Amino acid sequence: MVKILLAGFTGSMGQKAIKMIEDTPEFDLVAVYAPTADQSAAEYGLADSVAVFNDLNQIDADADVWIDFTIPDSVYKDTKFAIEHGYHPVIGTTGLTDDQEAELIALSKQKQLGGLIAPNFGLSAVLLMKFAKEAAQYFPDVEVIEMHHEDKKDAPSGTALSTAKMIDEVRPNHEQGDSKESMPGVRGGDYHGIRIHAVRLPGYIAHEQVLFGGAGEALTIRQDSFDRASFMQGVKVAVKNVKKLSELVVGLENLL
């Protein structure tokens, strides 16, 4: 049995995660956390045995794994708390800076605790990133367009940034177009010369396109997450296997 603490349980992803945990016989939800939580477990439709926390520093649950779907402003302190208290982190929340990520990895090594940060738990997105990295070796001219629901707090998405980082690892040094912007920002964000465009619209959930251009041809790789339930298979794999890791790693592909 894997005992789970879920941070961000009242949110869109938190609610899907509760269902996934309840539907998985070998998982046991022992505690939930959200700063706004002000009701009992039963009032949230949870078993009476589930401890409800609304203050990070009060958390003392007997859990093995900390699942985090909170907000970019809290993910660093949540993950640090999890590692310091011996909970294996499974982090879906986006927004960690490179420095924060490096610090958390160092802390996990020091504590010899396995954990996972996954910018995207969806198989289609994991494969998109893998294929984009492969294509970038042959098509160095590339731009990324990510499209999300209007409530998304961060831009670019963690997935788009991760895609750009993976492309940057293999893409030959390269200058790409030099249009002068007559409207600030119209060419999108710039990650080491890779342009990233973020769209926010009602009706969308999470989608990404990577566009490669070559002489007289183009390649477009696209993935669509139409339902947040699609992320849960990846979360399940992560929770089941995170203990096998010896430190905090980035990317679900490390466990597939």
Ligand SMILES: NC(=O)C1=CN([C@@H]2O[C@H](COP(=O)(O)OP(=O)(O)OC[C@H]3O[C@@H](n4cnc5c(N)ncnc54)[C@H](O)[C@@H]3O)[C@@H](O)[C@H]2O)C=CC1
């Ligand atoms: N890795 C992945 O596959 C996916 C990652 N995400 C990421 O997960 C995160 C959550 O997304 P949603 O559920 O859509 O957001 P949401 O806004 O629906 O839920 C956020 C949750 O965080 C809690 N929260 C608010 N302030 C907090 C604080 N200061 N400390 C701790 N918790 C706090 C809220 O009470 C709520 O429970 C986002 O960063 C999003 O980008 C979303 C989908 C898939």
Ligand SMILES: O=C(O)C1=N[C@H](C(=O)O)C[C@H](O)C1
């Ligand atoms: O906020 C979301 O919804 C999502 N966030 C993650 C990201 O920033 O990449 C994963 C997915 O795109 C959904």
